Amino acid sequence: MIKRLLPFLALLTLFVTLSIASPSFLTSQNLSSVVRQTAVFNTLALGMTLIIISGGIDLSVGSIVALGGLGGTMAMAKGVPIPLGVLLGIATGLLCGLLNGILITQLRIIPFIVTLGMMGVLRGFALIISDGMPVHDVPKGFQFLGEGTVFGFPFVLVVLIACAALVHFILEHTRLGRYVFAIGSNAEAAVYAGIPVNFHTVAIYALCGGLAGLAGLIEASRLSTGQPTAGQGYELQAIAAVVIGGGSLRGGEGTVIGTLVGGFIMGLLANGSDLLGINPYVQQALIGAMIIVFVAVDEFRKRRVPS
Amino acid sequence: MLLQMKGVEKRFGGVTALRQGDLEIRAGEVHLVMGENGAGKSTMMKIIAGMQKRDGGAMIWQGQTVDFENPKQAAQMGIAMVHQESLLAPHLSVAENIFLGREIPGPLGTVNRRKMLAEAARLIAQYGFRLQADWMVGRLSPAGKQLVEICRAIQNGTSLLIFDEPTSSLSEAETHEVFRIVRELRERGTGVIYITHRMEELRSVGDRVTILRDGATVHTEALATLTRDRMIQYMVGRAVNSIYSREPLPPGEPLLTVTGVSTPSLLRHVSLTLRAGEIVGLGGLMGAGRTELCRAIFGLDPVSSGSVEVAGRPLALRNPREAVAAGVALIPEDRQRTGLARDLPIGWNVTLANLDAVSPGGVIRHPEEERVTREAIDRLRIRCENGRQRAGRLSGGNQQKVVISKWVNRGARVFLFDEPTRGIDVGAKVEVFAVMDELARQGAAILMVSSELPELLQVADRILVMSQGHLVGELPRGCSQEDIMRLATAPPESGDLLQ
Numbered sequence: 007m008i009k010r011l012l013p014f015l016a017l018l019t020l021f022v023t024l025s026i027a028s029p030s031f032l033t034s035q036n037l038s039s040v041v042r043q044t045a046v047f048n049t050l051a052l053g054m055t056l057i058i059i060s061g062g063i064d065l066s067v068g069s070i071v072a073l074g075g076l077g078g079t080m081a082m083a084k085g086v087p088i089p090l091g092v093l094l095g096i097a098t099g100l101l102c103g104l105l106n107g108i109l110i111t112q113l114r115i116i117p118f119i120v121t122l123g124m125m126g127v128l129r130g131f132a133l134i135i136s137d138g139m140p141v142h143d144v145p146k147g148f149q150f151l152g153e154g155t156v157f158g159f160p161f162v163l164v165v166l167i168a169c170a171a172l173v174h175f176i177l178e179h180t181r182l183g184r185y186v187f188a189i190g191s192n193a194e195a196a197v198y199a200g201i202p203v204n205f206h207t208v209a210i211y212a213l214c215g216g217l218a219g220l221a222g223l224i225e226a227s228r229l230s231t232g233q234p235t236a237g238q239g240y241e242l243q244a245i246a247a248v249v250i251g252g253g254s255l256r257g258g259e260g261t262v263i264g265t266l267v268g269g270f271i272m273g274l275l276a277n278g279s280d281l282l283g284i285n286p287y288v289q290q291a292l293i294g295a296m297i298i299v300f301v302a303v304d305e306f307r308k309r310r311v312p313s
Numbered sequence: 314m315l316l317q318m319k320g321v322e323k324r325f326g327g328v329t330a331l332r333q334g335d336l337e338i339r340a341g342e343v344h345l346v347m348g349e350n351g352a353g354k355s356t357m358m359k360i361i362a363g364m365q366k367r368d369g370g371a372m373i374w375q376g377q378t379v380d381f382e383n384p385k386q387a388a389q390m391g392i393a394m395v396h397q398e399s400l401l402a403p404h405l406s407v408a409e410n411i412f413l414g415r416e417i418p419g420p421l422g423t424v425n426r427r428k429m430l431a432e433a434a435r436l437i438a439q440y441g442f443r444l445q446a447d448w449m450v451g452r453l454s455p456a457g458k459q460l461v462e463i464c465r466a467i468q469n470g471t472s473l474l475i476f477d478e479p480t481s482s483l484s485e486a487e488t489h490e491v492f493r494i495v496r497e498l499r500e501r502g503t504g505v506i507y508i509t510h511r512m513e514e515l516r517s518v519g520d521r522v523t524i525l526r527d528g529a530t531v532h533t534e535a536l537a538t539l540t541r542d543r544m545i546q547y548m549v550g551r552a553v554n555s556i557y558s559r560e561p562l563p564p565g566e567p568l569l570t571v572t573g574v575s576t577p578s579l580l581r582h583v584s585l586t587l588r589a590g591e592i593v594g595l596g597g598l599m600g601a602g603r604t605e606l607c608r609a610i611f612g613l614d615p616v617s618s619g620s621v622e623v624a625g626r627p628l629a630l631r632n633p634r635e636a637v638a639a640g641v642a643l644i645p646e647d648r649q650r651t652g653l654a655r656d657l658p659i660g661w662n663v664t665l666a667n668l669d670a671v672s673p674g675g676v677i678r679h680p681e682e683e684r685v686t687r688e689a690i691d692r693l694r695i696r697c698e699n700g701r702q703r704a705g706r707l708s709g710g711n712q713q714k715v716v717i718s719k720w721v722n723r724g725a726r727v728f729l730f731d732e733p734t735r736g737i738d739v740g741a742k743v744e745v746f747a748v749m750d751e752l753a754r755q756g757a758a759i760l761m762v763s764s765e766l767p768e769l770l771q772v773a774d775r776i777l778v779m780s781q782g783h784l785v786g787e788l789p790r791g792c793s794q795e796d797i798m799r800l801a802t803a804p805p806e807s808g809d810l811l812q
């Protein structure tokens with residue numbers, strides 16, 4: 007219980023503190039901009055949650071953001087209808103994830119190495135297909151994904167909640183989710199139990215890739231361009247969100263709610279420092295330090311209260 | 314008096330592991346500590362060895378109250394422990410593990426590898442263990458690891474040595490080796506605390522016994538005057554029928570047929586047949602190939618020749634998945650490593666191998682899963698708060714029970730039980746046998762590997778014996794321990810090699 011509470015409390019404290027410290031914080035305009043800004047790496051973090059619980063890691067999601075965004079926008083620039091373009095972007099990400107999963111399970115190389123390599127390969131590929139140039143020729147309606155509003159809420163929030171609900175359902179209520187935990191907790195026991203470990207590993211990398219493709223579309227929609235350089239460094243933000251939310255890089259631990267809370271903590275930290283006029287250089291250091299503090303507190307708590 | 318523990322308490326969150334732990338150890342005695350799984354034995358030992366801090370009570374070491382902050386302090390006082398769960402570094406060599414934390418220094422802050430290897434080799438030779446100083450620990454069997462732990466514990470000048478179930482994974486010969494070491498230590502005036510669930514091995518080694526029940530010391534007595542029945546009564550708190558006897562069934566159709574199976578590493582033309590309703594014992598010394606046979610059938614190790622059929626259908630022997638699908642279950646020997654997901658709840662472990670049954674269409678039905686979990690907990694009397702507790706927090710014996718439940722729950726047709734009663738208390742052993750009997754009555758075929766001969770004799774309908782990778786013979790129900798040992802130690806017949 008305390009486990010779930012800790013990041014929540016931190017988020018709440020941050021929220022209250024910022025509301026008091028800055029008059030422009032608690033405005034719907036500012037809050038929606040926080041949601042929009044964090045949407046991309048929150049979406050990435052959802053897929054990363056699955057991967058991290060399985061004891062793996064995916065460093066290539068930042069590059070998939072670029073490739074997914076390009077896949078979608080290039081198709082739309084050629085006149086493909088928007089929904090189909092979006093699907094194409096997601097499918098691009100899914101394919102990249104599928105490739106990650108297949109390489110990991112077939113070559114039996116640890117995910118860190120495979121996805122580190124793929125991070126470069128996919129980024130290079132994004133630059134090659136776009137010739138290093140952004141895709142500007144995007145239909146107006148596409149902006150709705152990242153900038154649109156429904157019933158006063160940012161549309162991306164709806165998308166994010168839908169994805170979160172999906173991943174949560176998978177993790178907590180399906181066989182796939184249970185196997186993800188089992189593989190991350192003791193891969194050998196999973197093999198002995200006759201679980202198709204490779205199949206499920208490929209499935210979650212594909213899923214993570216698909217979510218990264220979607221994140222790429224959100225990014226492209228917000229910038230209203232497809233950028234081959236988009237998403238650089240996002241993989242680390244996503245990992246940080248999972249870890250702050252209680253996920254363990256040793257595998258077997260993590261929750262969707264925790265990850266979202268972790269993502270919003272990072273978002274508020276950035277937003278808060280902007281509002282309070284903290285210099286962006288200091289901001290970087292601050293967020294980095296917060297990651298360490300959170301995980302340290304969490305580890306300390308785990309050692310003290312075994313339950 | 315070497316050590317006195319008075320009213321020692323230890324709680325883990327809401328769980329009270331120890332309420333009233335009393336223990337007195339004299340120099341030069343071998344003191345047995347007994348009790349059911351989860352009684353608090355390991356917890357008390359970990360407190361003595363400085364691995365855990367007590368919440369209450371007193372600990373008096375050679376007349377002085379002590380508080381150990383860590384195992385190193387306890388070691389400096391001359392207290393060492395051989396652990397129930399292996400605490401070795403799998404990627405390091407045997408020698409490096411033996412000297413872990415007190416490496417022999419070389420020049421300029423380096424480590425003197427050569428000296429460490431030589432020193433470790435000397436120790437191993439002195440005790441006659443079948444180990445090599447430069448072997449990688451991760452490759453060793455559970456028994457091999459146990460021997461490394463023992464080397465590690467005895468090599469510094471100890472005045473109290475704690476063995477937490479040291480022989481549970483050892484063969485006869487190695488068990489005797491451990492006993493010899495224990496006697497030697499006793500003669501040198503070292504105090505020895507010895508925890509075991511194997512009733513028959515006590516007499517040859519112990520002086521006094523302390524019995525724990527539900528976290529409290531209930532009795533201490535000289536071993537010579539304490540009968541087996543009274544001992545069990547103290548442990549369980551009621552009279553228990555610890556002698557199990559099984560009424561064999563007329564065997565049905567063949568369920569598992571192994572024909573001429575060889576592996577590149579050890580097995581040579583092993584053939585056997587298990588019929589429905591049978592419990593077949595598999596005896597032999599450590600390294601005879603019993604575990605290897607189970608692994609080969611289960612698709613874990615590559616097979617160079619031979620074939621296996623389950624109920625008349627050939628089995629591909631490629632991976633465990635196909636074996637599981639064909640209805641074969643393996644309860645592995647090294648249950649902590651290969652069976653238990655420590656961070657996950659007990660319930661998730663119990664249903665893991667048979668998740669399909671509680672997740673029609675891929676969606677888990679939580680109430681159904683909870684029901685299955687409760688049943689498993691009741692059936693094998695797993696001592697826990699509830700099914701949501703993490704499996705890794707259970708006592709060693711209760712972890713074993715969780716892994717056994719996982720497979721029993723699956724309802725396979727062929728069960729390979731590899732040392733099923735290892736580390737399990739008297740009461741629960743009978744439960745495990747009853748479960749095996751019930752499975753057989755429901756038409757399953759069971760192969761039971763065990764190093765405990767009395768157990769094989771009690772439970773098995775017939776006993777197969779392996780030696781050096783060969784199946785060397787079969788004995789009927791009612792044979793003697795000597796019959797088994799004779800077959801197990803005889804060199805395999807040459808005719809067998811030519812098959």
Ligand SMILES: Nc1ncnc2c1ncn2[C@@H]1O[C@H](COP(=O)(O)OP(=O)(O)OP(=O)(O)O)[C@@H](O)[C@H]1O
Nearest residue numbers: 325330350351352353354355356706707708709710
């Ligand atoms: N780290 C822990 N966290 C929570 N509970 C624990 C922990 N370690 C032990 N326990 C609980 O304390 C009780 C005693 O455990 P202990 O390991 O001392 O039993 P034991 O007598 O050694 O049993 P066994 O014969 O199975 O090895 C058990 O109920 C166990 O679940």
Ligand SMILES: [Mg+2]
Nearest residue numbers: 355397708709
């Ligand atoms: Mg124990």
